[in-house]
Amino acid sequence: MTTLYTEDHEWLLIDGDVVTVGITDYAQSQLGDVVFVELPKVGRALKKAEAAAVVESVKAASDVYAPITGEVVAVNDALAAEPALVNSDADSKAWFFKIKIADKSELEGLMDADAYKAHTA
Amino acid sequence: MLATDKPSTLKQTPLHALHVARGGKMVPFAGYDMPVQYATGVLKEHLHTRAAAGLFDVSHMGQLTLRAKSGKLEDAALALEKLVPMDILALAPGRQRYAQFTNKAGGILDDLMVANFGDHLFLVVNAACKDEDEAHLRAHLSDTCIIETLPDRALIALQGPKAADVLAKFCPEAPAMKFMDAGPHQMNGIACFVSRSGYTGEDGYEISIPNDQAEALTSALLNHPDVLPIGLGARDSLRLEAGLCLYGHDIDTTTTPIEGGLNWSIQKSRRTGGARAGGFLGSDRILAELDGGAPRKRIGLLPEGRAPVREGVLLFADANSTESIGSVTSGGFGPSLGAPIAMGYLPNAQAADGTTVFAELRGQRMPMKVSPMPFVPHSYKR
Structure with a gap:
C-alpha cells in the first residue's frame, strides 16, 4: 500500500483499485477545531477535482476534493458522528471516503511523502 | 483548500509583538494584522472565556472624545443626539450606553459605545468604520464640538466569570463597578479608562491603555493563571451565542435599528411623545417603525x-x-x-x-x- 498526497492537502492510501481519502495533519492544523463533516453518498460517481465532502471548523467551511475519478464505495460514518477525529487522528481514523479507481493514470503527478513535506515547508 | 495570501500593508496594534510571541495565528482584519486564534484553538478559547477569563486585543477599534466648545457636557450630549437615536443627555457621569450612528434613510452607519466622562464624552467605534465615523462627527458637529481621536491608546477586553477577581489585584475599584459603569481608573499605576462591558455576553471589562504601557499591563494580566489570550475567532463565536450584532454583517446601512431588533437601545425621551422625540438622522423612518413595526x-x-x-x-x-x-x-x-x-x-x-x-x-x-x-x-x- 502506498500513500500519495495532493496539493490541496488530501492524502490517498492506495490498496489495489480502491483508494482511501483523508485530509493531512497539516491541513487539520490550519483549519483548527473541526465541528462538522459532510460526506458523499456511497455510490456517487466523482470526477477528479470535484468537491466531494465538506469539513467545517468553528470559523469556516472548506471543501474536500475528489483526488481521482471513481465511484464512492465507502464513507466513514464514525467521522460524521465525531468530526473532532479530524483534529486528533487526521492520518488514519479520520478517513473521509473510499473511491474505486476508474483510471490509474490519474495517480501520476500526485506527491509522495517527501514531496508533500517539501510542499508544506 | 487553504488560503494563505496576506496583504503586506496591514497596520499593527501596540500588542502585535505580544500576539506573535504567544503563537497567535495572524490574519488581516479591518486593515490590521490580528490574531484569529492562538495555539489553544478557537473552541477551547471560547470555552475558557465562558469558564474563567479571556483577554482580547481590540486596539484596532476607534477611540474618540467629544467635547463641547462651550465647556458644558450637556452641549456635547445634545450635539451627539443629532446623530444617534439614544438619550445622551440623561447618561449619568461614569456611565456608558450602546448607540448607533444612523443616516438620513434610517440605516445604520456604525454601532458604538458612548460614555460620560464628566466633562466630555468618550466613544468607542468599530475598526472598519472609524475613519468614516470621525468624518461624520466632524461634518455634523464641528461648529459646536471638538472631536479628537485617540490613536495613542490601545484597547483590551477581559471577559469571563473570573474577570472581576483577576482585575481586583490591578484595580481595587473594578469589582464594585456595575455593568456599563465607565471612567478613568489607575491600573497598576497606569492611567486607564475602564468600563464594565464587553462583546461576549459574559461579565467583563474593556480597558483603554496608553500605547507605550499596553504591552506591560497586558502581559501582567496574561500572567494570571485564569487568563488566556483569545483571538478573533472565539470573539465572533462568543458574540454570536450572545446574540450581539456584528456591524457590516448583521446591521449596516440597509438595516434600521428597528429591523435590527435594537428597539431596546432607543430611550423613551427620543421616541414619539418623548421630551426630545426625533431630531436625529433618519428619525422619520425609525420612529414610524418603532410605532408601527418594521x-x-x-x-x-x-x-x-x-x-x-x-x-x-x-x-x-x-x-x-x-x-x-x-x-x-x-x-x-x-x-x-x-x-x-x-x-x-x-x-x-x-x-x-x-x-x-x-x-x-x-x-x-x-x-x-x-x-x-x-x-x-x-x-x-x-
Whole structure:
C-alpha cells in the first residue's frame, strides 16, 4: 500500500483499485477545531477535482476534493458522528471516503511523502 | 483548500509583538494584522472565556472624545443626539450606553459605545468604520464640538466569570463597578479608562491603555493563571451565542435599528411623545417603525441538523418555494451549545419564535427554527 498526497492537502492510501481519502495533519492544523463533516453518498460517481465532502471548523467551511475519478464505495460514518477525529487522528481514523479507481493514470503527478513535506515547508 | 495570501500593508496594534510571541495565528482584519486564534484553538478559547477569563486585543477599534466648545457636557450630549437615536443627555457621569450612528434613510452607519466622562464624552467605534465615523462627527458637529481621536491608546477586553477577581489585584475599584459603569481608573499605576462591558455576553471589562504601557499591563494580566489570550475567532463565536450584532454583517446601512431588533437601545425621551422625540438622522423612518413595526426583523435561527449555516445563505418559507424570504447574516457553530447557530433577517410573518424556515445549503433545503436570542444567557453584573 502506498500513500500519495495532493496539493490541496488530501492524502490517498492506495490498496489495489480502491483508494482511501483523508485530509493531512497539516491541513487539520490550519483549519483548527473541526465541528462538522459532510460526506458523499456511497455510490456517487466523482470526477477528479470535484468537491466531494465538506469539513467545517468553528470559523469556516472548506471543501474536500475528489483526488481521482471513481465511484464512492465507502464513507466513514464514525467521522460524521465525531468530526473532532479530524483534529486528533487526521492520518488514519479520520478517513473521509473510499473511491474505486476508474483510471490509474490519474495517480501520476500526485506527491509522495517527501514531496508533500517539501510542499508544506 | 487553504488560503494563505496576506496583504503586506496591514497596520499593527501596540500588542502585535505580544500576539506573535504567544503563537497567535495572524490574519488581516479591518486593515490590521490580528490574531484569529492562538495555539489553544478557537473552541477551547471560547470555552475558557465562558469558564474563567479571556483577554482580547481590540486596539484596532476607534477611540474618540467629544467635547463641547462651550465647556458644558450637556452641549456635547445634545450635539451627539443629532446623530444617534439614544438619550445622551440623561447618561449619568461614569456611565456608558450602546448607540448607533444612523443616516438620513434610517440605516445604520456604525454601532458604538458612548460614555460620560464628566466633562466630555468618550466613544468607542468599530475598526472598519472609524475613519468614516470621525468624518461624520466632524461634518455634523464641528461648529459646536471638538472631536479628537485617540490613536495613542490601545484597547483590551477581559471577559469571563473570573474577570472581576483577576482585575481586583490591578484595580481595587473594578469589582464594585456595575455593568456599563465607565471612567478613568489607575491600573497598576497606569492611567486607564475602564468600563464594565464587553462583546461576549459574559461579565467583563474593556480597558483603554496608553500605547507605550499596553504591552506591560497586558502581559501582567496574561500572567494570571485564569487568563488566556483569545483571538478573533472565539470573539465572533462568543458574540454570536450572545446574540450581539456584528456591524457590516448583521446591521449596516440597509438595516434600521428597528429591523435590527435594537428597539431596546432607543430611550423613551427620543421616541414619539418623548421630551426630545426625533431630531436625529433618519428619525422619520425609525420612529414610524418603532410605532408601527418594521416589515422585517433580525431573528435567531437554530439549524435542525449539525451543519453550520453561514453568512449569505438564503432562507425560504418552505422546502420547495423558489423565492427566498431572507438570508443569514451571521452563522456558525456555538461551542457552548455544541450546536450550529445563526442570525438573519425574515419578514414579520415568518419571524415568530418556533417558526420553521429552510436554508439552502449546497443545493439542499435544511430546516431551521426561529429562536429567541441570546442563545447563551448574558451574565452581566447589573
